[in-house]
Amino acid sequence: MLVFWEQRLALLATPKTGSTALEMALGSLASVVIQRPPELKHTTVQRYRRFVGPYLAAASGEPFTVVALMREPRAWLGSWYRYRQREDVGDPRNSTQNMTFDAFVRAYAAAPQPSFAAVGSQARFLRPRNGEGADRIFRYEQIDRFVHFLEDRLGCEIILPRVNVSPEADLALSDETEALLRRVCAEDFALYASLD
Numbered sequence: 001m002l003v004f005w006e007q008r009l010a011l012l013a014t015p016k017t018g019s020t021a022l023e024m025a026l027g028s029l030a031s032v033v034i035q036r037p038p039e040l041k042h043t044t045v046q047r048y049r050r051f052v053g054p055y056l057a058a059a060s061g062e063p064f065t066v067v068a069l070m071r072e073p074r075a076w077l078g079s080w081y082r083y084r085q086r087e088d089v090g091d092p093r094n095s096t097q098n099m100t101f102d103a104f105v106r107a108y109a110a111a112p113q114p115s116f117a118a119v120g121s122q123a124r125f126l127r128p129r130n131g132e133g134a135d136r137i138f139r140y141e142q143i144d145r146f147v148h149f150l151e152d153r154l155g156c157e158i159i160l161p162r163v164n165v166s167p168e169a170d171l172a173l174s175d176e177t178e179a180l181l182r183r184v185c186a187e188d189f190a191l192y193a194s195l196d
Contacts, residue, residue, distance in 0.1 A: 005031035017069035082166035
């Protein structure tokens, strides 16, 4: 999470949407940079609204605009799958090596989810059912629009580095698994479709 005090702007670090690149490009401009542990770096909008936002508003005398990126849901899960294909995954229970993307998506849809597939939901991260969501959500696939927004708000040119790139992998799904994914992630697909 990045906080820009003068601009009254808070940037949430939605997992698997380039948050490390954003930190590298903008960290020196931010008043607050939370990089670790992951539970703090990836503070959800619900936790922001409950804990961080009130503190910032009380200290500054005004609320902050909360912005974030969202990735197309199938591509987002594909990024998690590819990320966990790496050989340096710390906990072997979180590895997706020797597994197809189809099997990963089916595990994500299972209850309970195995640890390698327990990656959360972008809809819950950005727009909780009972609470206020992010003020502006940009599509990761149109990151240039987000960069232009940040350039306008921060008054500088932004060049994002290419870092933390996951290995390539086959992301084919059977028709049945694709339909399952659409059902299980209906809220995510609906939120993504609502973004302009």
